[in-house]
Amino acid sequence: MLYIKKDRNYQLILFKKRIQRISKASLWAVQEKKRMKVVIVGGGAAGISTASNIRRNDDDAEIIVITMEKHIAYSPCAIPYVLSGDVEHFEDIVMHQPEDYLEKNIKVITNSEVFEIKSNENKLKYRIKNQHIGIEKEISYDYLVIATGATSFIPPISGTKLEGVFKIRTLEDGMIIKDWAGENRVAVVVGAGLIGLETAYGLKKMGLEVTVTEMLPQLIPRSLDSDMARIIQEYIENEGIKIILGHPIEEITGEKRVEKAIIGDQVIDTDMVIMATGIRPQIKLAEIAGCKIGRWAILVNEKMQTSIPNIYAVGDCVEVYDAITKQNTQSPLGTTAVRQGKIAAKNIVGIKAEFKAVLNAMVSKIGAMEFGAVGSSKASAMHNGIEVISGKSRALTKARYYPGAKRIDVKIISTLKGRIIGCQIVAEERVAERLDTMSLVIAQEVTCSELAEMEFSYAPPLSMVIDPIILAAENACEKLNKLGK
Amino acid sequence: MLYIKKDRNYQLILFKKRIQRISKASLWAVQEKKRMKVVIVGGGAAGISTASNIRRNDDDAEIIVITMEKHIAYSPCAIPYVLSGDVEHFEDIVMHQPEDYLEKNIKVITNSEVFEIKSNENKLKYRIKNQHIGIEKEISYDYLVIATGATSFIPPISGTKLEGVFKIRTLEDGMIIKDWAGENRVAVVVGAGLIGLETAYGLKKMGLEVTVTEMLPQLIPRSLDSDMARIIQEYIENEGIKIILGHPIEEITGEKRVEKAIIGDQVIDTDMVIMATGIRPQIKLAEIAGCKIGRWAILVNEKMQTSIPNIYAVGDCVEVYDAITKQNTQSPLGTTAVRQGKIAAKNIVGIKAEFKAVLNAMVSKIGAMEFGAVGSSKASAMHNGIEVISGKSRALTKARYYPGAKRIDVKIISTLKGRIIGCQIVAEERVAERLDTMSLVIAQEVTCSELAEMEFSYAPPLSMVIDPIILAAENACEKLNKLGK
Numbered sequence: 001m002l003y004i005k006k007d008r009n010y011q012l013i014l015f016k017k018r019i020q021r022i023s024k025a026s027l028w029a030v031q032e033k034k035r036m037k038v039v040i041v042g043g044g045a046a047g048i049s050t051a052s053n054i055r056r057n058d059d060d061a062e063i064i065v066i067t068m069e070k071h072i073a074y075s076p077c078a079i080p081y082v083l084s085g086d087v088e089h090f091e092d093i094v095m096h097q098p099e100d101y102l103e104k105n106i107k108v109i110t111n112s113e114v115f116e117i118k119s120n121e122n123k124l125k126y127r128i129k130n131q132h133i134g135i136e137k138e139i140s141y142d143y144l145v146i147a148t149g150a151t152s153f154i155p156p157i158s159g160t161k162l163e164g165v166f167k168i169r170t171l172e173d174g175m176i177i178k179d180w181a182g183e184n185r186v187a188v189v190v191g192a193g194l195i196g197l198e199t200a201y202g203l204k205k206m207g208l209e210v211t212v213t214e215m216l217p218q219l220i221p222r223s224l225d226s227d228m229a230r231i232i233q234e235y236i237e238n239e240g241i242k243i244i245l246g247h248p249i250e251e252i253t254g255e256k257r258v259e260k261a262i263i264g265d266q267v268i269d270t271d272m273v274i275m276a277t278g279i280r281p282q283i284k285l286a287e288i289a290g291c292k293i294g295r296w297a298i299l300v301n302e303k304m305q306t307s308i309p310n311i312y313a314v315g316d317c318v319e320v321y322d323a324i325t326k327q328n329t330q331s332p333l334g335t336t337a338v339r340q341g342k343i344a345a346k347n348i349v350g351i352k353a354e355f356k357a358v359l360n361a362m363v364s365k366i367g368a369m370e371f372g373a374v375g376s377s378k379a380s381a382m383h384n385g386i387e388v389i390s391g392k393s394r395a396l397t398k399a400r401y402y403p404g405a406k407r408i409d410v411k412i413i414s415t416l417k418g419r420i421i422g423c424q425i426v427a428e429e430r431v432a433e434r435l436d437t438m439s440l441v442i443a444q445e446v447t448c449s450e451l452a453e454m455e456f457s458y459a460p461p462l463s464m465v466i467d468p469i470i471l472a473a474e475n476a477c478e479k480l481n482k483l484g485k
Numbered sequence: 486m487l488y489i490k491k492d493r494n495y496q497l498i499l500f501k502k503r504i505q506r507i508s509k510a511s512l513w514a515v516q517e518k519k520r521m522k523v524v525i526v527g528g529g530a531a532g533i534s535t536a537s538n539i540r541r542n543d544d545d546a547e548i549i550v551i552t553m554e555k556h557i558a559y560s561p562c563a564i565p566y567v568l569s570g571d572v573e574h575f576e577d578i579v580m581h582q583p584e585d586y587l588e589k590n591i592k593v594i595t596n597s598e599v600f601e602i603k604s605n606e607n608k609l610k611y612r613i614k615n616q617h618i619g620i621e622k623e624i625s626y627d628y629l630v631i632a633t634g635a636t637s638f639i640p641p642i643s644g645t646k647l648e649g650v651f652k653i654r655t656l657e658d659g660m661i662i663k664d665w666a667g668e669n670r671v672a673v674v675v676g677a678g679l680i681g682l683e684t685a686y687g688l689k690k691m692g693l694e695v696t697v698t699e700m701l702p703q704l705i706p707r708s709l710d711s712d713m714a715r716i717i718q719e720y721i722e723n724e725g726i727k728i729i730l731g732h733p734i735e736e737i738t739g740e741k742r743v744e745k746a747i748i749g750d751q752v753i754d755t756d757m758v759i760m761a762t763g764i765r766p767q768i769k770l771a772e773i774a775g776c777k778i779g780r781w782a783i784l785v786n787e788k789m790q791t792s793i794p795n796i797y798a799v800g801d802c803v804e805v806y807d808a809i810t811k812q813n814t815q816s817p818l819g820t821t822a823v824r825q826g827k828i829a830a831k832n833i834v835g836i837k838a839e840f841k842a843v844l845n846a847m848v849s850k851i852g853a854m855e856f857g858a859v860g861s862s863k864a865s866a867m868h869n870g871i872e873v874i875s876g877k878s879r880a881l882t883k884a885r886y887y888p889g890a891k892r893i894d895v896k897i898i899s900t901l902k903g904r905i906i907g908c909q910i911v912a913e914e915r916v917a918e919r920l921d922t923m924s925l926v927i928a929q930e931v932t933c934s935e936l937a938e939m940e941f942s943y944a945p946p947l948s949m950v951i952d953p954i955i956l957a958a959e960n961a962c963e964k965l966n967k968l969g970k
Binding site for chain 1 (some may be wrong): 520530560561563566571572573577578580675692818819820821823824826827838841843844847848849850855857859865884885886887889915916917918919921922924925928931938939940941942943944945946947948950951952954
């Protein structure tokens with residue numbers, strides 16, 4: 001009797017396991033009954049997200065991640081915060097060691113470069129870095145995921161090879177910069193995008209004298225309009241960072257190590273130059289494999305599939321579709337990488353999933369100042385031929401009488417039909433989540449007048465009884481009314 | 486020549502003024518050319534919002550606000566924060582004096598009680614409080630707005646008239662409580678809703694020994710499920726406040742002043758009792774006028790119009806439509822009052838506007854703990870016969886490695902079809918704006934799987950790369966998948 005009971009339990013367990021597998025993995029996988037082999041090239045957010053999400057949906061698949069770097073699964077966005085001392089050690093921002101993935105039965109091969117893909121044979125070759133070129137290995141795959149990311153773009157000016165000139169992209173870059181900065185006094189950061197400004201602030205906090213130079217006439221030109229960028233500029237200048245706008249860097253000079261940076265008619269004596277001058281997608285491997293390349297990067301469909309059906313691509317190396325401009329663009333964001341990894345993983349295991357058009361929601365914190373943007377700026381909309389108006393509010397983050405209330409500036413971009421297509425927010429607190437609300441507003445095609453009547457939560461220590469977003473939406477409505485829209 | 490130019494300018498100014506008036510006021514108002522007279526009874530958020538919004542849309546209207554209170558335009562939600570000392574003075578939370586409204590040409594009559602409304606004659610009578618009953622005044626109106634709010638509900642137990650037993654509703658209540666608490670040692674707060682808990686915390690910060698008692702078996706039963714309420718309970722108990730759940734207060738005893746509060750089998754020696762036992766809409770005037778009353782309060786349509794076409798009603802004294810239960814309910818929130826005032830004002834001046842169904846988004850901060858809810862709780866959904874599942878996440882408010890990251894708990898309530906109908910969040914930061922995102926999610930009928938793929942902004946000091954909301958949505962999706970939905 002006991003035996004039978006045991007046996008029944010055992011049958012039950014078997015049955016449950018089978019059910020789990022059916023629900024977790026795809027019908028396809030169940031029918032095939034073959035152990036799927038997925039090779040992922042790249043161990044950044046996109047590659048690791050793909051690997052983890054495949055495992056989450058498929059207990060059996062063989063998963064191999066190959067990366068050129070020594071570290072995986074670290075947060076490159078956090079490098080400036082290690083410089084600033086907000087995060088103590090570079091080790092802190094490495095969230096997993098390659099060994100950790102063995103638990104999930106994911107094999108991670110570090111320091112290794114994939115140099116050949118034979119997509120007609122479903123095979124690739126890699127070699128271990130810093131070893132004799134002879135040591136090459138070949139492995140096969142059922143699915144290949146290209147998550148090769150991007151590299152720093154260094155403009156073609158003279159002096160970029162001098163000692164003391166750095167790119168800032170990988171953990172190693174961060175470590176080298178921190179060491180160098182620790183022994184020096186003056187820094188020039190070229191490029192006033194997010195990473196440039198965050199790095200400049202980090203170096204300032206380390207005690208250096210810092211100048212940021214930007215070719216365009218404003219900070220963060222990719223995401224913000226000039227009026228909003230000026231608020232951030234004022235803050236950063238008050239923090240003691242010098243800003244030069246509207247001039248490209250022309251030359252870096254020095255004997256062996258950097259001595260001067262020449263920007264327009266200004267010559268700055270400096271101990272180091274950080275080139276935060278943008279990134280270029282790493283598309284070489286995709287080209288070798290024969291994948292179609294778009295205007296900016298690897299072309300993928302909404303499943304994250306390249307032009308070769310069993311090769312997927314995710315992260316900074318692919319092009320995405322912009323929800324506002326309806327054109328392909330880049331979305332070099334950690335969140336995009338993670339989301340794309342999830343979508344690619346699902347499709348690989350046979351679960352339907354689509355990567356939607358992006359709004360490129362971005363947010364940053366520099367010192368006490370939070371700022372961010374989502375969707376299109378007014379400038380970018382106009383550049384793309386979209387007629388827009390903007391609604392603005394300058395309000396507070398708490399009730400007017402509540403101690404510690406901070407100024408908050410909100411700008412909403414609306415089409416002449418009242419559809420909201422962009423938002424920018426600057427304040428010393430509570431920016432990120434408001435941007436997320438606005439992401440949803442834009443994605444759901446909410447209009448200014450609908451937003452102006454939306455229900456917001458309220459408590460004196462946390463908000464104003466009329467949210468600054470509502471005030472901006474009302475301002476936009478008034479402008480539209482005046483236009484007779 | 487100069488004369489003609491001047492004349493043309495003058496004509497232009499006249500023309501512009503006329504255009505402004507047409508766009509600002511309603512067509513109706515322009516056609517009638519009569520100066521509209523609006524009387525608003527009540528000087529709280531709803532009444533004042535109505536007055537200001539009428540003025541915003543109509544330069545001419547005669548606007549009179551009559552209130553029983555000495556103060557207008559103060560923030561009753563802020564009273565507990567004056568007790569706690571976060572806000573220094575009661576004066577701070579009074580945002581405007583009656584005189585301030587003269588600037589906007591809004592007449593405010595304080596300390597005056599409206600006691601008769603002759604709706605067939607469009608007239609009302611009021612008397613000035615604390616004066617001989619003989620001094621009565623009668624005024625006429627074109628539109629009447631009832632914004633009489635609500636009064637504290639005191640349960641019918643013995644001892645509530647003793648000295649040291651207080652309701653907490655108006656600024657005067659707050660002042661009296663603060664004075665009494667300043668001279669005493671022990672307090673009992675009856676009712677563990679928002680105002681009860683906030684007041685308890687304020688008294689604790691004043692140095693009193695505080696017990697909160699609640700008839701129902703959990704804190705904040707109106708908005709939160711018991712699992713989420715327990716997190717807040719733990720925090721509040723750690724702050725040294727005693728909590729008694731599941732027992733109604735039975736009696737308050739004492740000679741002239743309160744001595745004991747009897748709750749179940751517990752007898753608490755106390756110096757004061759605060760009755761935070763809910764509110765009742767003030768509907769007497771509406772009844773006198775002959776307006777239809779619903780199950781809870783004054784019935785209004787989506788224009789905030791009562792059953793009598795030229796009488797509107799706004800704020801705590803009206804019933805609203807619940808977006809989830811599809812039944813009438815109460816929404817005694819400052820934000821609701823302000824939004825209703827705006828809608829009523831627009832309709833009065835002839836601009837089309839509708840007050841939408843409510844989600845009752847609420848948020849509070851007690852000490853370091855923020856918490857809130859929007860839409861339906863799981864318990865309330867089940868109570869209303871809606872089959873639901875919940876998705877939960879326990880995550881962090883910043884990147885895992887970032888110093889100062891706080892725990893955050895998110896609970897999402899979804900129908901079996903995957904439509905999100907509620908959300909509760911508890912954390913030490915960044916709760917309010919996340920709730921606003923969830924308000925929009927619910928209002929826009931976003932599903933769990935859509936939310937799980939939504940774009941969120943990310944920076945290490947501000948968020949996790951996968952937002953806690955996404956994690957909760959993924960958890961909900963998994964549960965729905967297991968159910969085969």
